[in-house]
Amino acid sequence: MPNLNDLTALALPSGRHLAADATESRLSLSLDGQPLIRLRLERDGKGPIQLDERYALPVGQALWAACYWLFARDPACQQLTWQLDQPPTDALRSGLLVSTEVAGEYRCQRTLFWQLPQPWLGTSLxxxxxxxxxxxxxxxxxxxxxxxxxxxxxxxxxxxxxxxxxxxxxxxxxxxxxxxxxxxxxxxxxxxxxxxxxxxxxxxxxxxxxxxxxxxxxxxxxxxxxxxxxxxxxxxxxxxxxxxxxxxxxxxxxxxxxxxxxxxxxxxxxxxxxxxxxxxxxxxxxxxxxxxxxxxxxxxxxxxxxxxxxxxxxxxxxxxxxxxxxxxxxxxxxxxx
Structure with a gap:
């Protein structure tokens, strides 16, 4: 059974693969070998996550991938706090992120993340x-x-x-x-x-x-x-x-x-x-x-x-x-x- 603290890769139902290069204060994710997103993390895990760089995918998809990796790495984590320069419109509309009272600060709640149906759910009426x-x-x-x-x-x-x-x-x-x-x-x-x-x-x-x-x-x-x-x-x-x-x-x-x-x-x-x-x-x-x-x-x-x-x-x-x-x-x- 893998040690989730050492998680370096995750497979998606679409057949694509997320891979991570992580330190205590940095996380870089790639999708099928192509750079996806680079983040700055607080060492104690309590401060907000900051976006260093985003690459090809729309920001909502890149944020979803980062949240998935962080929740998979730590199943006990209940929420992720993000500090973003621009409002993440798609992520807010879907429920992936919710606004806080602090300007530019957003949260991803575990209870909301796992209620998003895709990519887990097949065709359903x-x-x-x-x-x-x-x-x-x-x-x-x-x-x-x-x-x-x-x-x-x-x-x-x-x-x-x-x-x-x-x-x-x-x-x-x-x-x-x-x-x-x-x-x-x-x-x-x-x-x-x-x-x-x-x-x-x-x-x-x-x-x-x-x-x-x-x-x-x-x-x-x-x-x-x-x-x-x-x-x-x-x-x-x-x-x-x-x-x-x-x-x-x-x-x-x-x-x-x-x-x-x-x-x-x-x-x-x-x-x-x-x-x-x-x-x-x-x-x-x-x-x-x-x-x-x-x-x-x-x-x-x-x-x-x-x-x-x-x-x-x-x-x-x-x-x-x-x-x-x-x-x-x-x-x-x-x-x-």
């Missing part, structure tokens, strides 16, 4: 989809957008030194691995969905036509390792058990590949999954889950990622723990890097 209320199966909820296909999220996890990505499940491509994962005794203990490959085809086909559930494959360095279901809670079976909001999202989680288990991997993929759901629609204020109440390991992993257990309750098929994570809490405390 949810965030711009208009609200229109409908009733299905006796429940009133917003009409949901068409489900995305292909890759929906990608980010380089500097702590692992690996890409974490999410893509839509494709039945013909993913059925064999889904079948293998569900028939693993470890998985079957909690999912209780072991069966034939045709039973699993029917299971996935039903979800494919269900507008309230999105099936996803999680990948490390483009190698599939996990299956996730992201659902709109308002029209789900969980809705009667808590005060579900119109845009709450819920998750079901399955790690199929043994080599990708462990708390450091969970920290990466769970934060990425929640990050994706909050970016996908800014109206989503909570992510919920309902693991079995006796699944202490998963509940512990979720609590490590700032979920809290609201209560236990009884589904027809299991005793469940209601796990909740609010948008504000996630972005205030997330350790994305």
């Amino acid at each position: 949810a965030g711009s989809y208009p609200q229109h209320m409908v009733i299905s199966q006796g429940r009133r909820h917003p009409l949901r957008p068409v489900k995305p296909r292909g890759e929906v999220y990608r980010r380089f996890d500097a702590r692992l030194g690996a890409w974490i990505s999410l893509r839509s499940l494709e039945i013909e491509e993913d059925l064999p691995r889904f079948h293998r994962w569900q028939n693993s005794p470890r998985v079957a203990r909690f999912w209780q969905e072991e069966g034939s490959i045709e039973q699993h085809r029917e299971y996935l086909s039903k979800l494919e036509t269900d507008p309230h559930t999105l099936t996803l494959i999680g990948c490390f360095d483009d190698q599939p390792f996990a299956y996730f279901e992201a659902y709109w809670a308002k029209e789900d079976r969980i809705a009667p058990f808590y005060d579900a909001d119109n845009y709450d999202r819920g998750i079901h989680m399955l790690v199929g590949e043994e080599e990708h288990r462990g708390p450091h991997k969970v920290a990466s993929w769970l934060s990425a999954l929640v990050h994706y759901l909050f970016l996908d629609d800014p109206r989503t204020q909570r992510v919920v889950a309902e693991p079995r109440a006796d699944n202490a390991k998963m509940i512990g992993h979720m609590q490590n990622q700032c979920f809290h257990c609201e209560k236990e309750f009884d589904f027809p098929h299991k005793r469940a723990a209601l796990m909740l994570l609010g948008r504000e809490r996630f972005f205030d405390r997330c350790t994305l890097a």
Whole structure:
């Protein structure tokens, strides 16, 4: 696992690469080998960052790259203060920077930075989809957008030194691995969905036509390792058990590949999954889950990622723990890097 204090390079989802030459008081960033921005830093890290020189990219993009590198280097950093001669118009409009009471001083808040959808988010309609209320199966909820296909999220996890990505499940491509994962005794203990490959085809086909559930494959360095279901809670079976909001999202989680288990991997993929759901629609204020109440390991992993257990309750098929994570809490405390 890389030492973030010695971070010298970061990959971007576009395929481009940031590289840094840093000292205690200077930071020079390049993009694909071309000079991007040079900064002056206070030695104690408390004073404002000053811009020495900016090169080819628009100032907003160069400032974003510098903020990304500085936050990735220090995941505990909550804000960056900038001293700039000219108002950074694009950065102010996007929310990357906010003005302060001091002339020429601006701040980048970690909680705002990680809510900017690009470059992490793939093509998505949810965030711009208009609200229109409908009733299905006796429940009133917003009409949901068409489900995305292909890759929906990608980010380089500097702590692992690996890409974490999410893509839509494709039945013909993913059925064999889904079948293998569900028939693993470890998985079957909690999912209780072991069966034939045709039973699993029917299971996935039903979800494919269900507008309230999105099936996803999680990948490390483009190698599939996990299956996730992201659902709109308002029209789900969980809705009667808590005060579900119109845009709450819920998750079901399955790690199929043994080599990708462990708390450091969970920290990466769970934060990425929640990050994706909050970016996908800014109206989503909570992510919920309902693991079995006796699944202490998963509940512990979720609590490590700032979920809290609201209560236990009884589904027809299991005793469940209601796990909740609010948008504000996630972005205030997330350790994305």
